[in-house]
Amino acid sequence: MKLVTYRIDSQERIGAVDGAGRLIDLHRAYAHYLDDVRRSPSPETLAAVVLGKDITEFLNRGKDALSAAHTAVAHAEKSPKGAFVENQRVRLLAPVPRPGALISAGKNFSDHVSEMSSKKGPGNPVAFLKLPGSVIGPEDEIPYPPEVKNLDYEVELAVIIGKPCVNVSVDDAMTYVAGYSAFNDISARDVIRGENRSGIHLMGKSFPGFAPMGPYLVTADEIAYPQHLKLSLRVNGEIRQDSNLSYMIFKIRDMIAYWSQMGLNPGDVLTTGTPRGVAAGRKPDQTPWWLKPGDLVEAEVEDIGRLRNRIVAE
Amino acid sequence: MKLYLGLLESSLPDQARIFGEIDGKLVDLNLAYAAYLAQTQGYTANAYELAAFYFPQTITAFLERGMPAKNALDQAVAFARRSGVTELRGPAGERIAYDAKDIRLLPPLLNPEKSFVIGFSDRTRTEAIPKGEIPTGFYKLPQTFITDGAPVVWPRFSQELDADGCLAIVIGKPGQRIAPAKAWEHVAGVALMIDITARDINQREGETNNNLLGKNFPSSTCFGPAMVLDLSRKEFEETEVELSLDGAVQQRFALRDCVFSVEQIITHWSILGIKPGDWLAIGASMARQGDRLQNPVPLKIGSTIRCSSRPLGALTHRVVTDGGISR
Numbered sequence: 001m002k003l004v005t006y007r008i009d010s011q012e013r014i015g016a017v018d019g020a021g022r023l024i025d026l027h028r029a030y031a032h033y034l035d036d037v038r039r040s041p042s043p044e045t046l047a048a049v050v051l052g053k054d055i056t057e058f059l060n061r062g063k064d065a066l067s068a069a070h071t072a073v074a075h076a077e078k079s080p081k082g083a084f085v086e087n088q089r090v091r092l093l094a095p096v097p098r099p100g101a102l103i104s105a106g107k108n109f110s111d112h113v114s115e116m117s118s119k120k121g122p123g124n125p126v127a128f129l130k131l132p133g134s135v136i137g138p139e140d141e142i143p144y145p146p147e148v149k150n151l152d153y154e155v156e157l158a159v160i161i162g163k164p165c166v167n168v169s170v171d172d173a174m175t176y177v178a179g180y181s182a183f184n185d186i187s188a189r190d191v192i193r194g195e196n197r198s199g200i201h202l203m204g205k206s207f208p209g210f211a212p213m214g215p216y217l218v219t220a221d222e223i224a225y226p227q228h229l230k231l232s233l234r235v236n237g238e239i240r241q242d243s244n245l246s247y248m249i250f251k252i253r254d255m256i257a258y259w260s261q262m263g264l265n266p267g268d269v270l271t272t273g274t275p276r277g278v279a280a281g282r283k284p285d286q287t288p289w290w291l292k293p294g295d296l297v298e299a300e301v302e303d304i305g306r307l308r309n310r311i312v313a314e
Numbered sequence: 315m316k317l318y319l320g321l322l323e324s325s326l327p328d329q330a331r332i333f334g335e336i337d338g339k340l341v342d343l344n345l346a347y348a349a350y351l352a353q354t355q356g357y358t359a360n361a362y363e364l365a366a367f368y369f370p371q372t373i374t375a376f377l378e379r380g381m382p383a384k385n386a387l388d389q390a391v392a393f394a395r396r397s398g399v400t401e402l403r404g405p406a407g408e409r410i411a412y413d414a415k416d417i418r419l420l421p422p423l424l425n426p427e428k429s430f431v432i433g434f435s436d437r438t439r440t441e442a443i444p445k446g447e448i449p450t451g452f453y454k455l456p457q458t459f460i461t462d463g464a465p466v467v468w469p470r471f472s473q474e475l476d477a478d479g480c481l482a483i484v485i486g487k488p489g490q491r492i493a494p495a496k497a498w499e500h501v502a503g504v505a506l507m508i509d510i511t512a513r514d515i516n517q518r519e520g521e522t523n524n525n526l527l528g529k530n531f532p533s534s535t536c537f538g539p540a541m542v543l544d545l546s547r548k549e550f551e552e553t554e555v556e557l558s559l560d561g562a563v564q565q566r567f568a569l570r571d572c573v574f575s576v577e578q579i580i581t582h583w584s585i586l587g588i589k590p591g592d593w594l595a596i597g598a599s600m601a602r603q604g605d606r607l608q609n610p611v612p613l614k615i616g617s618t619i620r621c622s623s624r625p626l627g628a629l630t631h632r633v634v635t636d637g638g639i640s641r
Binding site: 122145 | 427428430433447448449450451452453455456457458469470471518519520522523524525526527530531532583585586587
């Protein structure tokens with residue numbers, strides 16, 4: 001199932017996108033089902049209890065909410081009754097607009113490690129926190145901050161956690177995944193360099209809009225081999241990154257097991273690192289590849305989805 | 315004024331209430347304000363609704379209400395003092411004043427968007443290594459927060475835990491790219507914080523300029539017990555914070571020991587935008603031990619850490635195992 005979070009008439013809603021690309025309002029569709037089939041009193045209220053009010057609550061409800069969502073979609077296909085939403089009236093948000101924690105892997109593709117001139121790959125998974133507040137939707141604009149000179153992109157896979165997860169084993173790790181999304185780890189390289197000189201970096205990865213995610217949360221049951229998906233990134237149509245998740249140093253299951261030591265919760269997001277082809281790695285001159293206002297950045301993960309974000313002067 | 319966030323014994327987890335410390339009691343400010351409106355302002359029908367607007371279920375939302383909520387607080391407090399806190403009752407006779415032991419305290423700011431600790435900022439440390447050009451910081455995830463009395467649980471992955479007493483500057487007014495001259499206008503108050511670090515992990519993560527697992531695990535951020543409003547700038551600057559381990563003072567510091575000014579810190583981090591309920595903390599001393607810098611307060615299972623300050627109160631935490639290790 002492809003789950004989305006969207007905004008319509010200044011309300012935030014959760015929905016599902018069906019095989020024909022149509023958007024179904026999950027609360028409305030499930031309330032219709034409760035009314036038509038189960039003859040429930042107060043179907044809207046009960047639907048809100050079963051599904052939760054947003055995607056984080058939905059994920060916290062686990063497989064009960066997911067099976068209700070399947071029921072809702074099946075019912076809407078049979079008996080539409082206003083459960084479908086006109087796509088033109090909707091703005092898609094990130095499928096998880098407010099992750100509890102957004103953990104982004106660094107140095108996780110050997111070709112990227114060597115283009116960034118790091119000595120060797122790390123012995124343990126390396127990651128940093130991006131501020132959850134920097135998350136934006138799949139078609140939103142990325143503001144170009146006036147403080148930044150070297151703006152860069154990094155296509156990544158986002159793994160969305162579906163169950164509370166503490167000290168889990170590598171073998172069990174994949175059972176904690178709710179689903180996947182496409183992600184672009186926007187990075188201000190000059191700001192990061194400045195921060196690293198004085199201490200550790202945080203700001204350079206977390207300006208407003210530096211974490212586009214979406215368009216869907218594709219549930220884990222739909223992706224048989226998540227570790228073998230292609231990922232690519234284009235700027236104004238020109239291909240910059242083109243690789244495969246099979247080249248990850250620490251695999252998805254290794255990352256979940258390792259970061260579960262800090263305690264992960266439903267709605268937390270791990271992004272799995274970027275392959276070679278970032279602007280900072282261009283030889284000999286990086287200048288032509290830094291992002292500029294007006295650029296269109298498209299980050300895509302095979303079978304998961306594509307982000308289309310334009311850089312705009314702030 | 316010390317503001318607390320807490321649950322009554324019968325409350326569900328999402329029914330937190332804001333309490334103010336008045337004459338040694340914790341006073342339910344929502345009900346105190348409703349009583350003020352009903353008894354002195356002639357409100358009958360909507361006293362509860364108005365009180366719920368100014369004193370919602372989080373201190374962050376209270377701060378977002380701005381000056382009108384601050385005025386409501388002043389009125390509620392003055393009314394409670396006049397009436398005598400122990401005699402005070404809500405509009406329908408509800409209990410308003412509690413002893414601290416009757417309230418289950420929560421971290422006063424539950425879910426800030428920015429909860430940063432400014433790194434490498436104390437004078438002792440910068441005598442040993444060059445001072446940073448900018449006040450860099452690291453992020454403490456809200457899911458790691460605990461407050462006074464809750465145990466610090468030793469994580470299985472670390473052999474070396476230590477504690478740093480900190481002073482968190484709490485933001486009250488939103489802004490972005492704030493000029494130094496305006497910085498103090500955005501400060502609502504201050505709270506105590508203890509930054510628990512898994513030092514062995516932190517050292518390893520530092521090799522790649524990262525700071526994640528070593529700083530973010532359950533119970534690695536002790537915050538509270540209160541969020542203290544209304545300190546004057548002078549009082550704030552003079553506030554002394556002490557961190558003690560099993561009764562012996564290990565760290566003592568004040569704002570003046572930070573190599574960055576409040577203006578510099580707010581100006582820098584407001585580049586990203588800051589909101590009510592966000593906080594920026596400065597930490598205490600580090601010392602050179604052997605060939606490396608180390609915080610002087612290493613912990614052991616069974617240790618009691620106490621971070622205290624006369625105007626701010628105290629955080630007390632015992633270090634426990636999670637049952638899976640022996641050390």
